[in-house]
Amino acid sequence: MSESSIGDLFGRVAEDAKAYARAEIGLYRTIAAHRIAKARNGAIALVAAIFLLNAALIALFVAIVMALAALIGPLLSGLAVFLVVGIIAFVLVRYGxxxxxxxxxxxxxKAALSAGEHLS
Known part of the structure; x- marks a missing residue:
């Protein structure tokens, strides 16, 4: 049985430490990619909600202008459009x-990370 020198042992420890660090970095990259993929649809829904809310505000302002011009009808229709689009935007914000x-x-x-911590 041949014994390794102290220098060889320290070399192996350094290589093992590098491999461990690379594995940790890979794990955190994978976790970040997983989280971003799951959150992507939520971000898209929030952007859609912002555009819908913008459209609702424009409809409200147009209705107010029309109501001031004609003083009948257009204000209630503008409020109805604002209410419907506002509800849709609210649902999208909650989803996002x-x-x-x-x-x-x-x-x-979290369970997988916890199980991994118990192994080490």
């Missing part, structure tokens, strides 16, 4: 905010 919570990690991911 729920999807963005994936950036904090889901239960499955």
């Amino acid at each position: 905010a729920g999807k963005l919570s994936a950036l904090a990690g889901d239960a499955e991911e």
